[in-house]
Amino acid sequence: MDPVIIVGAGPVGLTLALALARQEVPCVVLDEGPGKDEPRAARTVVLREDTAALVERLTGMPLARAGAHWAGWRSMRRKQVMREVVFDDTDPVPLHIAQHVLTGALRAALADERLVKIAVESRLDGLEQEPSGVTARTRGPKGTWWRGSYLVGCDGPRSTVRKIQDIRFPGRTAVERHAVAALRTELPWQDEALLHRLPPWRMSGPSAGEVTARPLPDGVWRLDWLLPPGKDLVTPELLLTRIRETLAGWAYGTAPPYELLDTGVHTVHHRLARRWRADRVFLAGDAAHLLGALGTHGLDEGLRDADNLAWKLALAWHHGPHEALLDSYQTERRAVVAARLRAADQALPLLRGGGGLRSVVPGSSRGHDALLTEGHLGQGQLGAPGAYADSPLAPQRLEGEVPVDTPLGTQVTDVRVTAEDGTFVRLRDRLGRGALLVVLIAPGTGVWERKHWVSAGIMPQLAAAVTALPHPAELLVAERYPGAAAHTVLLVRPDGHLVTALSGVRPADLYAAAEATVGGPVKAQAEAGASAGSH
Numbered sequence: 001m002d003p004v005i006i007v008g009a010g011p012v013g014l015t016l017a018l019a020l021a022r023q024e025v026p027c028v029v030l031d032e033g034p035g036k037d038e039p040r041a042a043r044t045v046v047l048r049e050d051t052a053a054l055v056e057r058l059t060g061m062p063l064a065r066a067g068a069h070w071a072g073w074r075s076m077r078r079k080q081v082m083r084e085v086v087f088d089d090t091d092p093v094p095l096h097i098a099q100h101v102l103t104g105a106l107r108a109a110l111a112d113e114r115l116v117k118i119a120v121e122s123r124l125d126g127l128e129q130e131p132s133g134v135t136a137r138t139r140g141p142k143g144t145w146w147r148g149s150y151l152v153g154c155d156g157p158r159s160t161v162r163k164i165q166d167i168r169f170p171g172r173t174a175v176e177r178h179a180v181a182a183l184r185t186e187l188p189w190q191d192e193a194l195l196h197r198l199p200p201w202r203m204s205g206p207s208a209g210e211v212t213a214r215p216l217p218d219g220v221w222r223l224d225w226l227l228p229p230g231k232d233l234v235t236p237e238l239l240l241t242r243i244r245e246t247l248a249g250w251a252y253g254t255a256p257p258y259e260l261l262d263t264g265v266h267t268v269h270h271r272l273a274r275r276w277r278a279d280r281v282f283l284a285g286d287a288a289h290l291l292g293a294l295g296t297h298g299l300d301e302g303l304r305d306a307d308n309l310a311w312k313l314a315l316a317w318h319h320g321p322h323e324a325l326l327d328s329y330q331t332e333r334r335a336v337v338a339a340r341l342r343a344a345d346q347a348l349p350l351l352r353g354g355g356g357l358r359s360v361v362p363g364s365s366r367g368h369d370a371l372l373t374e375g376h377l378g379q380g381q382l383g384a385p386g387a388y389a390d391s392p393l394a395p396q397r398l399e400g401e402v403p404v405d406t407p408l409g410t411q412v413t414d415v416r417v418t419a420e421d422g423t424f425v426r427l428r429d430r431l432g433r434g435a436l437l438v439v440l441i442a443p444g445t446g447v448w449e450r451k452h453w454v455s456a457g458i459m460p461q462l463a464a465a466v467t468a469l470p471h472p473a474e475l476l477v478a479e480r481y482p483g484a485a486a487h488t489v490l491l492v493r494p495d496g497h498l499v500t501a502l503s504g505v506r507p508a509d510l511y512a513a514a515e516a517t518v519g520g521p522v523k524a525q526a527e528a529g530a531s532a533g534s535h
Contacts (some may be wrong), residue, residue, distance in 0.1 A: 002080070003117075004026050004313060005136050005148035005298050007161050009035075012097065012285030012302040013044075013104035013154030018058040019310035021115040023434040025317045029116065030138055030145055032155075034121040036107070037100040041182035042262035044222050045099050046214070050385055050411050050496070051303040053428050055102065059109040066105065067097030068215045071191035075373045078198050080526050082369045094378055096193075096214050096222070099299075116223060119146075127281070128152060132281050150313055152282045154302075157269070159287035161204070165278045171271030171341075175348070176293055177227040178266045179234045181243055184219050185258035188250055191215050195372060201249040202241060203344035210213075211246055215465075220261065227265075234265055268293050268396045270341050273511045276330035284309060292373075293344040293382070300378075304385065305333050307432070311494035314434050314500035315471075315518060325519030328393050336386030343381040347371060385411060388497055395499065395516035400506040404485030404490070406498045412490070419475040427476070428496060435513055436473040437492040438466050439485045445477050458487060465507040469514045470521070493517055 004020055006013045009031035017027045044348070047063070052087055056063050070093055072084040073252040085314035087093045108115050122138040134151040138144060153161025162169060168346060187194075194213040203225075225242060227234070238451075240260075271290040276283045285302030309329050316322045321388035351368050358510070375382030389409035390396070406412055414428045430437055466475045481490065482500065491499040491513050500513045515521060 001148050001317060002133050002149040003115075005030065005146055005151040005318065005347070007136070007151065007153050008155035008159075008285075008287070009033065009118065009352070010156065010285065011079070011103055011106060011299055013152075014110060014120060014308050015055065016059065016102065016154060016284065016305055016306040016310055017116045017118075018106065018109055018113065018151060018190060019306055019432055020314060020317075021110075021113045021174050022058065022432055023311065023314035023318075024115070024467070026115040026316045027117070028148065029110075029118045030122045030124055030136065030146070031118055031120045032140070033120065035118060039098070039100045040262055040264075041098060041207045041216075041220065042097045042180045042222060042264045044096060044182075044214070044216065045102060045299045046104075046277060046376075047095045047097065047303075048300055048383075048385065051300050053414070054303055054307055054432070055105070057429060057432060059105045061109070062101075062104045063095055063097060063105070066101045067095045068191065068217050069095055070092045072189075072193075073373065073377060074189055074192050074194045074467060075369050076194065076196045077369060078200050085373075085375055090409065090515055092378065093138060094193075094376075096216055098216065105380055106423075114404065120240045124155065124164075129279050129281060131318040137374045138368055142185040142206065149281045149317060149436055150282065152284055152286045152309065152313075154285045154306075156286045158273075159283065160280065162273060163280055163282055166277075167269050167278065167283070171269065171290065171468050172345075173269050174229075174267050175270050175344075176268040176269075179239055179242065180224045180264045180266050181239060181256045182216070182261065182262040183221060183223070183243065183260050185221060185247065186219065186222060186256050187213060187247075187313060189213075193285055193376065195369075195376060197252075197369065197372075199246070199249055201245060203245060224266070229260050236263070241261055254365045263510040269396050272334070272341060273303075276334055277326065282309060282313075282329065288334075289341075291337065291341055291344065293348055296344065300385075301333075301337055306338075307495045308333050310432070311434055318434075322519055324392065328391060328519065329471040332388045332393075336388075336389070339386060340382070360488075369401070393493075393499075393517050393519060397515040398502065398506075399511040400504065400515060401501040401508045402485070402488060402501050403483065404488065404498075404500075404501045408498055408500065410498060411496050412492050412498050415478050415481055420475060426433045427478070427492075430492060431492075431496045433474075434472070434494055434519065436471055436494065437476060438467065438469075438473050438491040439464070439476045439478055439481070439492060441479075441481050441486060442477050443479050444484050445479060461507075462489065462505045469511060471514055471518045473514065491517070 003026035006029045030451045038473040077084040117206040121140045126137040134148045136146045212224045213220045244255050269290040273288045284305040312325045374380030466473050488506050489502045
């Protein structure tokens with residue numbers, strides 16, 4: 001079968017290629033550039049716990065060495081500290097990393113990947129679809145024709161794939177603008193990220209009264225100044241003045257020495273593609289959506305697109321047409337991103353001072369600061385990862401279903417589990433292999449060798465039920481899981497989202513949940529795909 005064609009070699013396209021290769025699906029990545037990225041210290045991304053874990057799992061690179069995990073978070077308003085958070089080892093801590101470093105780690109992992117070919121200086125010029133596959137034409141020094149089974153457009157905001165497929169991309173332009181600087185200096189808050197609203201010193205030039213500081217390795221900081229609406233030019237002189245004023249304000253009068261590394265202006269747009277799938281063509285990342293209203297790039301959601309799509313494409317590539325499963329990519333991911341955009345569009349006018357009556361209600365400013373803080377930390381309506389509870393892949397209500405602390409459709413908690421070979425691993429390390437995960441909660445198993453309990457109690461019955469599932473699954477055992485009683489059985493998707501939690505071994509419920517998770521019976525899906533292709 002022909003490889004999957006991925007258009008675009010940014011973080012989302014490279015992540016998708018690695019995720020597919022890990023599931024034995026060959027790919028061709030069409031990279032319009034020379035195969036390397038220009039270092040830009042001011043172009044950084046903030047990854048949440050789940051997306052950082054995804055990249056680490058695929059690359060094998062400990063990202064904490066290349067980026068900075070924040071030691072804490074400080075929110076200020078004028079001279080008052082509104083909120084201060086100190087992270088410990090159990091907290092989900094955001095990771096701040098330069099985008100070119102992240103992309104470099106992905107490229108390094110792909111260099112050793114036999115199933116992925118990166119075609120540099122290959123700009124997409126056209127594509128054609130037919131029932132059996134996709135043909136893409138590239139131009140440039142190495143222009144040629146490429147034949148693929150599927151094609152995914154990860155080619156950014158001006159996506160050629162989206163335009164060729166005539167998919168609308170409505171939304172709002174320049175929702176926010178930020179002046180950005182990366183500099184090496186010492187700030188009073190070492191390794192802590194800071195949001196300062198309405199700083200007490202007078203800022204030169206146009207200002208909406210908000211500045212954010214995020215640490216990077218080696219004493220480097222990224223500073224973002226929220227700009228007021230309009231198109232006022234941010235000159236180098238104005239930016240240098242603003243840097244000195246801000247550093248002096250935080251140091252109570254005298255700016256510390258600093259080395260300016262990079263500057264820029266980051267403009268936030270809010271857009272959402274009408275369709276994310278057109279037969280064998282899909283959109284992901286900035287080609288499908290633009291968001292990121294808190295001054296950081298919306299890469300988190302793009303990486304979640306790749307994670308969601310990879311296992312579904314892999315199943316269809318290996319086992320034939322599976323239309324309901326492929327359709328669920330758009331249904332799940334578009335709904336999550338649309339909810340994030342709606343939340344931002346509703347909250348931002350209030351947060352930025354245009355909230356009418358609400359803006360003068362006592363206590364509202366504290367609530368606004370809390371909402372902004374949650375967004376920056378990957379929590380609340382502006383920042384928390386979305387759930388797939390209403391997914392078409394969610395099973396009907398099961399008789400043996402029980403609640404745990406993880407809501408259905410959300411990412412599972414990363415606990416220690418015993419694998420089938422008897423080794424102790426992290427649950428998230430078993431994701432992304434194309435298999436469903438069945439996790440038995442069995443207190444006490446961690447202190448005994450697997451051979452002593454693998455044939456005892458309910459294990460043989462559960463193992464038989466897992467073997468009989470309609471899709472390959474791996475049986476894991478955990479001593480504990482938040483909110484789960486002993487003998488609870490969890491079913492987890494290959495991208496880490498909880499399908500169901502069952503009380504004990506219930507083969508019929510487990511089978512029904514697994515079948516729903518892969519979009520229904522494979523045979524029926526193949527017949528549906530063949531029927532669609534004949535019209």
